[in-house]
Amino acid sequence: MQTIIGLGQAGCNIADKFSQYSQYTVYKIDAGLKKKSYHRALKRHEHPEQYEENCPNLKQFLKGAGENVLFITSCGNVSGTSLRILEQIKNKCKISILYIKPDLSFLSDNKILQNNLLFNVFQEYSRSGVFERVYIVDNLQLADIVGDVPVREYYNKLNEIIVSTMHMINVFNNSESVMDTFSPSLEVARISTLGLVELEDGEEKSFFSLDMPRKKRYYYAIPEDVLKSDGKFIKKISKQLKENMEHDRMKIDYGVYATNYEQPYVYFVADSSMIQKNLDKGK
Secondary structure (H helix, E strand, O other): OEEEEEEHHHHHHHHHHHOOOOOEEEEEEEEOOOOOOOEEEEOOOOOHHHHHHOOOOOOOOOOOOOOEEEEEEOOOHHHHHHHHHHHHHOOOOEEEEEEEEOOOOOOOHHHHHHHHHHHHHHHHHHHOOOOOEEEEEEHHHHHHHHOOOOHHHHHHHHHHHHHHHHHHHHHHHOOOOOEEOOOOOOOOOOEEEEEEEOOOOOOEEEOOOOOOEEEEEEEEEEEHHHHHHOOOHHHHHHHHHHHHOOOOOOEEEEEEEEEOOOOOEEEEEEEEOOOOOOOOOOO
């Protein structure tokens, strides 16, 4: 079972989506939360630095956190507590970060600066091994994948695609494949993103434009009847994967999994060792 810790509005909303699956224990931390088990309300402040300075001791609240933690946040003011909270659990947990990079176009200067800080610090700490990995998701890029949605459903749809993708990858990592070419992750490549692939034409839809990926791992979720009847399937995916190799140094592996779905789905994780550039306003 994996522990999910959502911090701030964005982090908590995404963490909520993980609650539908029995494999996760979900904690939420934010200003103004209603008192419930696994919820911790913080006092409101006007600036990330104030949240950092007034971060409470959460060791008792998080005492039930398991060995593997996914910590989810974005650049809201509450995210100022991020490193203080992570410091309290880093010696007992293996921590991965899911950082949601927002559209910075209309954000305040404080939040833009906070994004720039966390965007870089999470990468540096992951590359050095303090964290297991940081997954970066760009909301603008994700919105292009989701397409046109009503205003009230906008963030709900973005969060759904993040969580469903990450959940299915977790499921496959803990399931037996029909066949695979998997090899261990590269120790030096701890900066990652997720994505989807159109099986028919091999088009990749990445949740963040990752510079210089060193490795990609593909997960093919294929209906059982296709695996039994399509004699050209392996040749097809092999051709697509070779075409998707971006440079000679990138390693590629894949796994094929039988499902009861009517349609095939393809997911991937891309890993880089390079600190990613922040090209938004306020860099």
